[in-house]
Structures are given as structure tokens and as C-alpha cells.
Amino acid sequence: MTPWALALTTGLALAVLQQQLLLRHPPRLLGIEAADTSSGPGTLDLRFSRPMDQASVAAASRLTPTSEHQWLGDGNRQRLLLAPGVRVERPLQVAVGGRDQRGLALAPRTWLWDPRPRIVAVVSVANGEQLQLRDHDGRWRAMGPIWPSIPILEPLGDGSGWPW
Incomplete structure (x- = not known):
């Protein structure tokens, strides 16, 4: 085998190995921020490291105190939207969980969120x-x-x- 072929084969093998290792890592929450005011005062945008299963995110995530809400979005961007007319009397505790589209579980994380207007x-x-x-x-x-x-x-x- 020539040195060029050996170098190309080694590089290809390392790329495949890295890809397989990354595929086995669980998804991560990369960012969470309040959405634009046009979306309503009670809206959070969440960005994940890979596409998430929206139904599992909705089922595994919690708001405390319980408030009516819905999950919107597709892929690695999800949006938590409080229902119209929900009164927020104090900061909310947001626990985010779920699975990605391949079934790997997201490590649950919890934040305090205060969507009350000022x-x-x-x-x-x-x-x-x-x-x-x-x-x-x-x-x-x-x-x-x-x-x-x-x-x-x-x-x-x-x-x-x-x-x-």
C-alpha cells in the first residue's frame, strides 16, 4: 500500500470512528432563551444538539407550578408556549427532558423562568x-x-x- 493510500485509509477510518462515537452520545440542550415578544410574553425557544422527538419532549418536560402550555417546533429547535390567558404569579420552574429521534434520552435539566412582564x-x-x-x-x-x-x-x- 502506498503512503498516500495508507494516509487516506487512516483518515477515513478515524472519521468513521468519530462519527460512531458521536452517534452514541446523548442529545444536549445547547441554548434556552425567551422568544421575541411577537410570540407572546410566555414563550421560550430551546435549541438541542440534534433533532428531538417533540412528543417525548412534551411528555418528559414539566412546568411548576403547573400551567397550560404547548410545545411547537421541529428538529433541534423547540418552542415552549404558555396558553393564552395564563396568569403567572411567580417564576416558573421548567424541567426539560425527552428523547431524540433515534431514542437516546436527554439528561433532564431544570431552570427558573420568569415570564411576567415588567x-x-x-x-x-x-x-x-x-x-x-x-x-x-x-x-x-x-x-x-x-x-x-x-x-x-x-x-x-x-x-x-x-x-x-
Whole structure:
């Protein structure tokens, strides 16, 4: 066997071995984040390392306290969507489990998620106006410096925004 053929065969064998090892690894949750506000305030987007079986994710995942919800999505992206009209009184505990499309189990993970909306207001203070955020406990927290005046406020869906 020539050195080139030996090198190509060795490389091919290593690639096949690596592929077989990766196929035996269980799926992982790569990312979890609140979805855009257009999806509703109670929406989480989850990204997995491989395509998941949606029915098994829905069956193995839990919300505490129990709230009406549904799972949407396909492949390695799934979306947890709270039902319209669900009132969230406190943060939710989200336990995510399930199996990928080949039947390998996802290691269950748990997070705290607080989908309750927050109130942003322009508040008159000494020397001008200030943008403030109301926390869930009722306290107001400053979000920036004091401006002489804030005539327009444009809050953005990702939590940012700027007073104009």
C-alpha cells in the first residue's frame, strides 16, 4: 500500500470512528432563551444538539407550578408556549427532558423562568426625568441617568430601548 493510500485509509477510518462515537452520545440542550415578544410574553425557544422527538419532549418536560402550555417546533429547535390567558404569579420552574429521534434520552435539566412582564416608566425626579423599571416585588429601579426631559421612549422586544 502506498503512503498516500495508507494516509487516506487512516483518515477515513478515524472519521468513521468519530462519527460512531458521536452517534452514541446523548442529545444536549445547547441554548434556552425567551422568544421575541411577537410570540407572546410566555414563550421560550430551546435549541438541542440534534433533532428531538417533540412528543417525548412534551411528555418528559414539566412546568411548576403547573400551567397550560404547548410545545411547537421541529428538529433541534423547540418552542415552549404558555396558553393564552395564563396568569403567572411567580417564576416558573421548567424541567426539560425527552428523547431524540433515534431514542437516546436527554439528561433532564431544570431552570427558573420568569415570564411576567415588567413595567417601564418615565419618572419625574429632581433635575429632570429618569427611565425606571418596576421589579416584581413592586420596587422601582433606575435604568439610566437623569435627563432634562424624555419626550419619547421606544422599548424594544429584547429588553433594550432608548429614551429620545
